[in-house]
Amino acid sequence: MRGTVLYAPRDVRVEERPYPTVEAPTDAVVRVTATCVCGSDLWPYRGLDDVEGPSPMGHEYVGVVEEVGGEVRTIRPGQFVVGSFFASDNTCEICRAGYQSACVHRQPGAPTGAQAEFTRVPLADGTLVATTAAPDPDQVPSLLAASDVLGTGWFGAVAAEAGPGKTVVVVGDGAVGLLAVLAARELGAERVIAMSRHPERQRLATAFGATDLVTERGAEGADRIKELTDGLGAHSVVEAVGTQQSMLQAIGSARPGGHVGYVGVSHGVELHGERLFYTHVHLHGGPAPVRRFLPDLVDRIIDGRIDPGLVFDLQLPLDDAAEGYRAMDERRAVKALLWP
Ligand SMILES: [Zn+2]
Numbered sequence: 628m629r630g631t632v633l634y635a636p637r638d639v640r641v642e643e644r645p646y647p648t649v650e651a652p653t654d655a656v657v658r659v660t661a662t663c664v665c666g667s668d669l670w671p672y673r674g675l676d677d678v679e680g681p682s683p684m685g686h687e688y689v690g691v692v693e694e695v696g697g698e699v700r701t702i703r704p705g706q707f708v709v710g711s712f713f714a715s716d717n718t719c720e721i722c723r724a725g726y727q728s729a730c731v732h733r734q735p736g737a738p739t740g741a742q743a744e745f746t747r748v749p750l751a752d753g754t755l756v757a758t759t760a761a762p763d764p765d766q767v768p769s770l771l772a773a774s775d776v777l778g779t780g781w782f783g784a785v786a787a788e789a790g791p792g793k794t795v796v797v798v799g800d801g802a803v804g805l806l807a808v809l810a811a812r813e814l815g816a817e818r819v820i821a822m823s824r825h826p827e828r829q830r831l832a833t834a835f836g837a838t839d840l841v842t843e844r845g846a847e848g849a850d851r852i853k854e855l856t857d858g859l860g861a862h863s864v865v866e867a868v869g870t871q872q873s874m875l876q877a878i879g880s881a882r883p884g885g886h887v888g889y890v891g892v893s894h895g896v897e898l899h900g901e902r903l904f905y906t907h908v909h910l911h912g913g914p915a916p917v918r919r920f921l922p923d924l925v926d927r928i929i930d931g932r933i934d935p936g937l938v939f940d941l942q943l944p945l946d947d948a949a950e951g952y953r954a955m956d957e958r959r960a961v962k963a964l965l966w967p
Contacts, residue, residue: 683740768936786888
């Protein structure tokens with residue numbers, strides 16, 4: 628089968644790979660219908676995370692269950708399923724509290740790589756969410772978005788306590804940030820301010836429900852948010868980048884008592900305790916427990932209430948995965964969908 632492998636920074640190849648098999652009795656093998664390149668894949672691609680030898684890539688997928696291990700009870704071959712980037716049992720105390728991405732039995736969601744024709748999924752019963760019927764082909768990109776970027780943006784908005792009557796700021800105009808805009812609106816936010824200076828991304832943010840756009844960044848950006856909120860700052864801020872500047876911009880945009888939901892994968896962020904002390908801001912985030920939200924997100928997509936698949940502004944055959952990485956690296960594309 629064909630699969631995507633990162634050999635070294637900027638060296639992505641699609642090549643023949645071993646067909647994944649059931650290794651543990653709780654595994655499933657999924658025939659991938661659609662997969663995509665993640666913003667977090669760009670960290671090793673750019674050499675900012677170490678690449679330790681050839682690495683199978685991809686952790687976002689939807690597909691059809693091909694086979695299951697002997698202890699899999701609820702997931703069956705033939706089902707259309709949505710997974711996410713961590714496998715979880717969905718039964719431990721941490722999972723039941725809604726933090727499946729910190730499951731005591733957590734494993735990588737697609738250890739053989741999801742940017743491939745087939746992928747092995749551990750803890751299939753806990754990890755996978757099956758649709759009741761095969762989805763309409765037009766809904767496949769949106770279901771794929773649910774497997775990571777929508778689920779992550781949604782967690783950011785929930786962690787930031789976005790809701791009715793709230794003003795929500797979103798820092799970051801990548802796929803997660805854009806879908807945090809959608810999430811904030813779906814959760815009932817009154818006003819959603821997207822921080823972006825990129826015209827195409829501003830257009831998408833507006834399509835997803837942004838009411839205001841702010842182009843300033845850093846301390847200037849936070850000052851602009853204060854101006855727009857009677858000098859107070861926003862109730863809720865989603866941080867969807869993961870850099871020092873974006874984190875400080877997010878904290879600086881929140882009002883005393885406000886909430887920051889940080890879901891950008893943190894790289895080198897250091898917070899100053901004393902300065903943080905005087906902000907009175909709640910900070911909550913981390914790797915999104917996408918599994919918590921998946922059943923609800925799948926329903927919203929199947930019912931046609933949301934169309935998060937609009938974030939895929941580039942669609943390519945799997946064999947052209949390298950071009951998907953390049954286009955996202957150069958910010959020519961928000962997010963690249965790959966069709967095996
Ligand atoms: Zn668990």
